[in-house]
Amino acid sequence: MNDTVLGVRDVTKVFAEGRQRVEVLKGITMDVAAGELVALEGPSGSGKTTLLSIMGCILTPSSGELAVAGRPVRSSDEAALREVRRQSIGFVFQQYNLFPALTALENVEYSLNVRGVSGRAAYVEAKRVLARVGLGDRLGFLPRDLSGGQKQRVAIARALAGSPPVLLADEPTANLDTATGAQILDLFQELAKAEDRGVLVVTHDPKVRRVADRVVGIRDGRLVDGDEEKAAA
Numbered sequence: 001m002n003d004t005v006l007g008v009r010d011v012t013k014v015f016a017e018g019r020q021r022v023e024v025l026k027g028i029t030m031d032v033a034a035g036e037l038v039a040l041e042g043p044s045g046s047g048k049t050t051l052l053s054i055m056g057c058i059l060t061p062s063s064g065e066l067a068v069a070g071r072p073v074r075s076s077d078e079a080a081l082r083e084v085r086r087q088s089i090g091f092v093f094q095q096y097n098l099f100p101a102l103t104a105l106e107n108v109e110y111s112l113n114v115r116g117v118s119g120r121a122a123y124v125e126a127k128r129v130l131a132r133v134g135l136g137d138r139l140g141f142l143p144r145d146l147s148g149g150q151k152q153r154v155a156i157a158r159a160l161a162g163s164p165p166v167l168l169a170d171e172p173t174a175n176l177d178t179a180t181g182a183q184i185l186d187l188f189q190e191l192a193k194a195e196d197r198g199v200l201v202v203t204h205d206p207k208v209r210r211v212a213d214r215v216v217g218i219r220d221g222r223l224v225d226g227d228e229e230k231a232a233a
Contacts, residue, residue: 003070005165005198006055007031011064013050024050026221028064032198034165037189039201039208042218049170051218052202056089056168057081069165086115090159094171096151098143104130104154105139111158129157133187149180156187167191169201173208185211 013025024047032038042048053059054066060076067073069088075081085091098107108126112118117125130136133153143151152172159167169188173181189211192199201208209215217224 003034004031004067005034005069006200007067008051008055008061009065011051011054011061011066013047013054013059014062024221025054025061028218028221028223030216030223032166032200034196034198035192036213037192037199037201037211039203039212039215040218041203041208041215046218047221048202048218052168052170052200055200056091057084087162088164089166089168090161090164092152092155092159092167092169092172094174096143096155096175098151098154098158100143103140103142104135104146104150104157107143107154108158108161112161115162117162125161126157129160130154132160133157147180148176149183152176152180152184153187156184156191160191163195165197167197167199169199169203171203171205172201173203173205178207181205182207 007030009029011025011028012023015022015024028051040048040051050059054061057066057068057073058081060081065072068084073081073084099110102110105123105126108130109122112122112125127136127139130139133156135150135153135157138146138150143154146154167188172188173184176184185208188199188201191197201212
């Protein structure tokens with residue numbers, strides 16, 4: 001297995017609710033390697049979204065260590081975390097989160113602008129990643145003119161723009177039919193293997209097991225064996 005591109009060590013997360021403290025994560029340790037697709041499964045309230053948010057530098061842990069692309073992330077400063085996200089992490093969301101007034105090409109170009117790439121370079125890279133996900137003939141289409149699967153491919157292209165080593169996906173097949181969802185999962189697998197990215201997919205979809213190198217379960221803020229999670233589901 002290649003080098004670890006995403007890892008947490010003994011991570012906890014505690015939220016304050018009035019006078020109560022709710023421990024959502026309880027000492028999580030896990031890695032994602034370059035070229036690996038890991039599925040993270042768990043019921044609602046298990047802590048999987050919180051863990052994804054910490055690994056994506058959206059939330060900071062209450063304790064423990066996080067490393068992204070081989071570098072420790074110790075700062076809780078939002079500007080520093082934003083820079084890690086900008087340089088090293090691509091996100092794919094269940095709801096696509098595309099700008100409705102922008103074309104497929106412009107949606108990806110905007111993502112590159114945020115990463116510091118503009119002008120001709122952004123245009124060329126946006127065309128490249130859209131072609132990579134099979135949308136080279138849909139560059140000028142608005143989101144309303146695209147199918148659900150095509151919208152998700154635009155979202156994946158946006159996440160790939162700038163070649164971040166880590167790709168995080170939150171329920172990426174939840175809004176797709178079975179056949180389209182299977183195509184998207186095959187694409188994630190291909191992106192992990194062919195481009196040596198670390199891919200973490202948070203999911204309730206059992207079909208992710210078909211393409212995952214590993215399945216990690218989470219229940220009540222602790223990791224469990226993936227087969228245990230399958231049996232408990």
